[in-house]
Amino acid sequence: MVTTLEHPEVWGNPGGIRCAKETMPLLNWHGPIWLGTDWDMFHAAANVSRAAAPRVPITFVDVTTMSERRKDGHTSVHTIRQGKVLTPEQQADPGTYADCIHWCLPGVPDIWNLILYTRIMSRPHLV
Numbered sequence: 001m002v003t004t005l006e007h008p009e010v011w012g013n014p015g016g017i018r019c020a021k022e023t024m025p026l027l028n029w030h031g032p033i034w035l036g037t038d039w040d041m042f043h044a045a046a047n048v049s050r051a052a053a054p055r056v057p058i059t060f061v062d063v064t065t066m067s068e069r070r071k072d073g074h075t076s077v078h079t080i081r082q083g084k085v086l087t088p089e090q091q092a093d094p095g096t097y098a099d100c101i102h103w104c105l106p107g108v109p110d111i112w113n114l115i116l117y118t119r120i121m122s123r124p125h126l127v
Contacts, residue, residue, distance in 0.1 A: 018098040019074040019098055019099075022071045025069050025071060025072055025073075059119055066111070067103070067112075074101070077099075078091075079097075
């Protein structure tokens with residue numbers, strides 16, 4: 001079964017096959033994107049970090065919206081299934097084998113790291 005995240009129509013590419021062959025992030029998009037993000041879990045995590053903040057210095061770093069716009073950042077057919085790289089035949093069938101959940105391309109995880117590093121370095125030093 002194809003999840004909401006894997007429908008190329010969500011990203012404005014109705015002729016696409018899941019996340020395969022996407023080479024550009026979403027550009028000129030206005031409004032929300034419905035990619036199957038579990039917003040209940042998102043809000044629960046934000047609430048827990050907010051509630052703990054008076055006692056424990058916790059910062060909730062939100063990269064969700066930014067990441068959802070990177071349709072080009074998924075592993076697609078360049079992935080591993082059950083410990084093995086996909087065969088050429090499997091790679092030729094992105095409708096079945098494209099992995100539209102995991103991020104791999106330079107950009108998305110690198111930006112997450114930069115945001116986290118900047119947040120850590122911007123905090124005053126505790127003595």
